[in-house]
Amino acid sequence: MLRSLDIRDILIIDRLELAFQPGLNVLTGETGAGKSILLDSLGFVLGWRGRAELVRAGAAQGEVTAIFDLPEGHPAHAVLEDAGLPTDDELILRRVNTTEGRKTAWVNDRRVSGDVLRALSDTLVELHGQHDDKGLLNPRGHRQMLDDFAGLGAQVQAVRSAWRGVAEARAALETAEAALNDIRTEEDFLRHAVSELDALNPQLGEEAELDTRRRMMQAADRIREDISRAFAALGYDGAEGQMGNALRWLEDAADHAEGQLDGAIDAIGRAQVELGEAQQGVETFLQALAFNPAELEDVEERLFAIRGLCRKHGVQPDDLPEFATGLRTRLEALDAGEEGLDTLRRALKDAKARYDHDAATLTASREEAAQDLDAAMGAELAPLKMERAVFRTVLASAEPGPEGVEGVTFTVATNPGAPAGPLNKIASGGELSRFLLALKVCLTAGESGLTMIFDEIDRGVGGATADAVGRRLASIADGGQVLVVTHSPQVAALGGHHWRVAKQITDGTTLSQVTALDADARVDELARMLAGDTVTDAARDAARALLAR
Structure with missing residues (x-):
């Protein structure tokens, strides 16, 4: 409930403090007295988009403070918690506008953005004014209004989720198809390249090994004779035989040398071991030099083949095995592509089936909700002297989207048998006000702790009809809070609290004043x-x- 509104230096208001009460609060005054300024000021502190120039002439800044009572469980508490703001049973909103146009807002003395104010305002105030063509009269919003009336938020969210699932599945399929098409353009290259690489099967480090082997075989004829001579010189007819004879002679003389030949004998023994290793190494190398001339041709052919593929694909020899693996993987993806596409096609089909199911469920709920809203509107129109009028919620097929497969339009017929049509095209001014009042009541019936504001809801009606409108407003205000700006005495007389708005000129300055009226x-x-x-x-x-x- 709105408890108080403090306005300073806004338009033609210098200082104004209003203490509102539960029940029906009425504001009256001549046209141009400043009644709309009060709503502009309240809208400003609630973050609504309105007039750009609000600061009173001659003032440095304008300021509006609104205080609301928040009972336990009020939906504003959730907004405050989400914004990280303290919650209490009292909510203080304050917003300042400078002459430069800079706006600053606070909630319970914490600095906040306009988005937070607007989120709070959705839970605090419901306004019906002279611009409902952007609200209740706009068919684009009727579907959401019907969903809100029936509490279909969870079903709408399920349809949105299913719609996203369809979009994601479709995108995955399109991406896979595009990728597969890209691979298909190089299918011939991939198959030929993989075939070549698989046939050659190059190994890591193989090119260096082949190069070494090739150079060794090319040099074999030049070095084999020298190495053979060296091997012979190390053998029995050479160093091995001489060292054996020397060792035998020294061992024969050792018995008479009193140990002085022992060191020489040991050294020769060690030399024989080293000589044996040298012989083994030379012999192994000689065996390596013994190759078939065709082997050199084979080595050169494979070496040239590896180097040729490296040049062809622009890679280093040691990178060739990994490169071959990459091409092979792409070819496997191509071969398995259709199977993968089939999987993605099934996923898209399943996503569409889920969307169709959730959308159909939502459609059925909307059809039922439309009947409930039509019945509720019928009950509301009768007390407003429009018992012969007909309100219908029309569902029509629409392009599937994230919120379902139908559009919603509110239509009216002012008399039985008369053609039905959109609210703003069929109803006259007085009828339109009553239709909108009834619709507003139906759409906000389930909301608690909401301050409802009606700006000239009674325009275009008078007499018994105005009395009926006033009585319906008073009924709505019972147990809640309604603020009404009115020119109708029948409506004003039914208010529980009454303020008069008037302009006063002092020292050439026009100011708006609001006075609480006694009896x-x-x-x-x-x-x-x-x-x-x-x-x-x-x-x-x-x-x-x-x-x-």
């Missing part, structure tokens, strides 16, 4: 609304009669 002042204000500028005793009597109803 006598209220009679005078109703008499003015009935009689005009000249208030007569008869008008006062009529005003008292209205108040006594």
